[in-house]
Amino acid sequence: MATVIEPIRADDHAAMDGWFDLTLRCQAHDTPDLPRLSRRRHALRLSSPGFERRAWAVRDGTEIVAAAEVALPLHDNLDNGFADGLVAPDRRRRGLGTQLLAHLVADARAAGRARLALQASEGIATSSPGSGFLRAAGARLGQVEMRRRLVLPAVDPRALRDLAASARRAARGYRLVQWTGPTPPDRRTDLAGLIARMSTDAPQGDFTLEGQRWDAERVRRRDAAAAAAGEGRVVTAAQAADGRLVAYTETAVPPDEDDIARQDDTLVAAEHRGHRLGLWIKLANLDQLADTHPEVRAVDTWNADGNRWMIAINDAMGFVPISRVTDWELDLTRGQSGTTAAISAAASGP
Ligand SMILES: CC(C)(COP(=O)(O)OP(=O)(O)OC[C@H]1O[C@@H](n2cnc3c(N)ncnc32)[C@H](O)[C@@H]1OP(=O)(O)O)[C@@H](O)C(=O)NCCC(=O)NCCS
Secondary structure, three states: OOOEEEEEOOOOOOHHHHHHHHHHHHHHHHHHOOOOOOHHHOOOOOOOOOOOEEEEEEEEEEEEEEEEEEEEEEEOOEEEEEEEEEHHHHHOOOHHHHHHHHHHHHHHOOOOOOEEEEEEEEEEOOHHHHOOOOOOOOEEEEEEEEEEEEEOOOOHHHHHEEEHHHHHHHHHOOOEOOOEOOHHHHHHHHHHHHHHHHHHHHOOOOOOOOOOOOOOHHHHHHHHHHHHHHHEEEEEEEEOOOOEEEEEEEEEEEEOOEEEEEEEEEEEEEHHHOHHHHHHHHHHHHHHHHHOOOOEEEEEEEOOOHHHHHHOOOOOOOOOOEEEEEEEEEEEHHHHHHOOHHHHHOOOOO
């Protein structure tokens, strides 16, 4: 019997619930030691500013047994898309993943996209079904990221204080600016400039990505979406003598996700590097996190394998590796040489 792939609409609560249940089942099976997605964040999964998001489900009766989603950037990277797929653990190796991926490929091609980026979660030294699947689908490995965790409170707070004092001395002439929650309106333009640099300066691996376009309004909408998802945000920036922000670090506190905070961006503008600003703002932000969210019991961060400066800072702070993420790119322009014959055949339709 042919597999029926149906759209999931954001206002279809039964479908959204079924997709959430499938996500939790897969997380418990595939990554039992990592935090679970919260229901609140899931509810907003199809509505993030700056992206068009679509999702599809495969059902057995009323139960959703597989699902897939695609996010299409709207401000920049108009040739690219980001995709993800899940098949219930007891339904794997029967071709469902291939059929869903073929559907994603057809949809992204129809939207004019030339590439899809996908990820797989791995153990530190073991590979996952996701990477086996993506390799078999014809995707190309573009980058490997290590997930590192800092358990709080820090084991040696005195060592961290000494580290912060030496970083502060090296960063003489700069001033810290801190906030929690949405970016203050008078800081949005500076922050937009730094976030845009993050998309060009952080290692992108072997991917075809262009710099992101950010302005104050996009920062405002991004912050509003995070607040709507119940996500706390803790930010430390460094201000140069001329008053402009030249470095920032952001930590997100997702609701109901095992009290594990997520380290998001950290960037020092190129012309201000070499003054230990990166270490200084990260340590100051850790203090701010402890003050404002005492319930947080760990912070997780993701670093591309080639990002030795960021890794050196995280090592110094006491982060330790806990798992890996592999980042893959699927070329949608090359037909059967870019994707496997099975996917190309299914994606080009009857
Ligand atoms: C990855 C995933 C979606 C695959 O779903 P699936 O329905 O089992 O995939 P298929 O049956 O279509 O597999 C197609 C091919 O991929 C490869 N593959 C799939 N699972 C694999 C595994 N565990 N190890 C190695 N190769 C694998 C095989 O070549 C397979 O063909 P075969 O069964 O004839 O050998 C599923 O394992 C899953 O939900 N994993 C967790 C989420 C995830 O990692 N998603 C990756 C991003 S899309």
